[in-house]
Amino acid sequence: MFKGKPIGKIAAGLGALIFLLGILAGCGGGTKSQEAPKQEGGSQKKVVKIAFIGPLTGPNATEGVGPRNTFELAVNQANKSGKLPFEIKFLAYDDASNPGTAASVAQKIVAEPDVVAASGHWNTACAEATIPIFKAAGIPMVIWGAIGPSLTKEENFPYITRVCPTSVQENIPLAAFVMDQLGRKKWALISSTSVYGKANTEAWQAEVKKRSGAEIVSLDEITDGSTDFRPILSKIKKLNVDGLYYGGNIMEAALIRSQMNELGMKDILMAGISGIVSPKFIEVAGQAAEGVVVTQPGKEPKKMPGGKEFIEEYQKAGYKEPYGAYGAYAYDAANIIITALKEAGTDRKALADKIGKIAYTGLLGTTSFDKTGQTTNSLSTIYVIQDGKFVDWDESKYKTGERKLPGAK
Amino acid sequence: MELIISQILNAVMLACTYTLVGIGFSLFFGAMDIVVFCLGDVAIAGAFAIMALSTVMGVYASLSGILPAPISGIIVVFIGACFTAGLVTLMYRAVIVPFEGKNINASLLSTIAAGIVIRELIGLFYPEGRNPHAFPQLLPAGLIGDNVLLSWRNIIIIAITFIMVMLLYWFVNRTKTGLSIQAISQNKEAAIMVGINWHRIIVITFLIGGFLLGIGGFLTASYFNSLRFDMGAMYGLKGFCVAVVGGLGSIYGAIVGGLLIAFVEVFVTAFIPGGTAYSSVAAFLIVVLFILFKPEGILGEKTVEKV
Structure with a gap:
């Protein structure tokens, strides 16, 4: 089964898994006698519910379905481990990338009995709509994929936390790459007028300001859905720029x-x-996509600690859709909630406090939250489009000099 | 100078994408005195049909096996446009006829609803319907000479728009059916009294309008290289604006209106600092001004009090 695969990585991965199980086992004492058949009533395992929200239909459905699967996978693994003092029920809800839908779904979740925690959203606007609802209900929500910087705030901590880097955090490694490493200084900036687009505009302007010699010579804001x-x-x-930065959607x-x-x-680089x-x-x-430079938080799951096992488990579970860019984040978000649940029990307040203080080591490395609830872990990778695929910069023909990026001298 | 020329070309191209749908609005308003609001979605449905014929159903590929590529392209577009003509006629039967002679707002609302239905059906039933799709390139992409501004595709889009308008002009002014359409648009009762078969003429108008919309949807999708299920909403709205500005009921008005709206949008984007976000706002503002101060539009004769 492992023929030809580096044994070292597998061992490391297994080690991480065992370590994980160890954590889970450490707090699972005193549950053995609760496996009684359901008919006997009273002694059956208590059921707690965790809700997942993401775009499962709509324009961004591809971004939401994979994370839904990985989240479910994490819950199933925890249930199967037999070490939980309760059974976790996984609920998936669709926000369809629509803040209105997101808010009504969140209302449904907080009205549902036994929901102890939620994890939500790929769209920043959806998260903005549901944060007040979860906070008011005292249900901790771990954001798995929305990256607008304003979502995590001191006053929402510890109820709202986030495992993925914000768009601001994402722009830092991208700016470092294109401005410092590639030496592109003169930028045209186009952004969407959405909350997401504006956050990116500000982040990119801030990065440019940090560097002497770098400048933004044009700024255009476009409405989502424009085509021309x-x-x-x-x-x-006419402006002879070194690069064009776009902050918005696909x-x-x-x-x-x-x-x-x-x-x-x-010949103008797009980033x-x-x-x-x-x-x-x-x-x-x-064809035009060739040579576009992008950044993505995290690493390819196969390069993450324990990533091989994660991919194998994912395939074994029979999910048809790819786990997607945020699959690993949703997986870790689920495990953070589960770990905190084990340690703090099902009281929402205690659970939220526990999540806020957690230092969880999973696929993404060690995740812990700062005082606003934002993860301090800003893992990211630069990709370049080569022959119709997103290729890790370090493995691309552009790095070796075999090909030249648009506008390279 | 080169910047201005390229911006003018951008505006002309944009006007071409608006014109045919604007003509659709005018044609139906002229014949029926109602605004059919689902036209943008119908046109985009036509473009989806053409995309389906070229990709999912493989008709284009199998035709290209026997015929030269341009001819199979024309056949595919023709089938798609005929589908659109059928669709809009079906819309007429399904959502306009039941409200004939009733409150004018009823048919207005029912056509808006029909547009939403078409949009959502595409989103639900086309494979990966809610994601953006790359539109198959049936038009040649090469440049004319080494000038990046003039590509064969742009020239063909302008040419097709022009030919369609000319054909419509000829049809409306030189054929008996066309003259009947005009007669109905001028005075329905009198036209019926002189023996014009009103229902037949209306169906023909819808077939012709639908065919134009199919071509319009195809040209728009080709110009943007892409297609998304909800593009029809904005496309239809712009088409309506174009028709209002040009004069509802006037075919040439749609051309003038298309140019005006497109020029406003492009020039607000190009020459007003920070204007990009407001280009559509500026276009809609023009429409509001027209409705307030010149409701008959640039070339129109009727008033738009019914909208």
Whole structure:
């Protein structure tokens, strides 16, 4: 089964898994006698519920279904381990990327008896809509995939925590790469007018300000759903920029790239954050996608500690959809909730406090939260699009010099 | 200077994508005195049909095996446009006929609802319907000379729009059926009295309008290289604006209106600092001004009090 795979990594992975089980086992004492058959009533395991919310349909469904699966996987693994003093029931809810839907789903969750914790959202706007609801109900929510920086705040701690880096945190390694390593200084900036887009604009402006010689020569804000960017791009073309940064979502990014190509701006580097990382970007932008530089939080799961086992378990569970960019985050979010549950019990207040203070070592490395509830772990990877695929920069032909990035001298 | 020229071209191209749907609004308003609000979604449904024929169903690929690529492209687009014509006629039967002679708002609302239904059905039933799709390139992509501004695709889009408008002009002014449409649009009762088969003419109008919308959807999707199920909402709204500005009921008005709206959008984006986010706002503002001060539009004769 492991033929040809490096034994060292497997051993390390197994070690991590055993360590994990150890943590779980350590707090699972006194539960052996509770396996009684259900008919006997009273002595059956108490059921606690954890809710997952994400875009399971709608324009970002591909981003939500994988994390839903990994979250479920973590819950099933915990239940199967037989070491929990209770049974965890997994509930999945769809926010359809729509804040209105998200809020009504959150109301449903807080009204549901026995829900002790929730984990939610890929869209920042959806998280904004549900945070007050969860906070008011005193249910801790761990955000697994929404990256707007304003979501985690001191006054919401410890009820609202987040395992993924914010868009601001994401822009730091991207800026370091394109400005310091590649030496691109003159930037055109296009952003969406959404909360997400604005947060990225501010983050990128801040990064540019930090570096002497770097400047932003044009800033355009576009509404999500626009399709014609040629007027903006024709204007930018005249400015001889070193790079174009886009802060927004997939569809607009892909159209911008393909229209850049059309207007003869192929030689301008395009850089973006994880919001545009999707095979759809490459499908819609086509040939023009080649050489676009993006960043994504985390690493490829196979390079994470325990990642091999995670991938194997995921495949073994028979999920058809890929676990996606945020699969590992949802998996760790679930395990953080489960670990805290084991240690603090099912009281929501105690559980929230426990989550806030946790130092959990999982796929992403060690996650702990700062005083706003934001993870201090900002793992990320730079990708470049090569032959229609997102390729880790360190493994790309661009790094070796075999190919040149757009605009490289 | 080159910047201005390229922006003018951007605006002309955008106007082409607006014009055909604007003509659709005008045509139906002229014939029926109602605004059919689902036209944007119908046009995008037509583009989806063409995409399905080219990719999922493989019709384009199998045709290309026997015929030269441009001809199979034309056949696929023709089938798609005919589908759109059928769809809009079906819309007429399903959501307009039941409200004939009733409150004008009823058919207005029912067509808005029909648009939502079409949009959601595409999202639900087209494979990966809610995700953006790359639109198959049926138009040649090469540049003319080494000028990046002029690509064959852009020229063809302008040419097709022009040909469609010319064909419509010829049809409306030179054929008996076309003259009947005009007669009905001018005075329905009198037209019926002189023996014009009103129902037949309306169905023909819808078939022709639907065909134009199918072509319009195809050109728009080709121009943007992409297609998404909810593009129709904004496309239809812009088409309506174009028709209002140009004059509801006037075919040439749709062309003038398309140019005006497109130029406003492009130039607000290009020459007003920070204007990009407000380009659509500016376009809609123009429409509001027209409705307030010149409700008949630039070339229209009727008033739009019914909208």
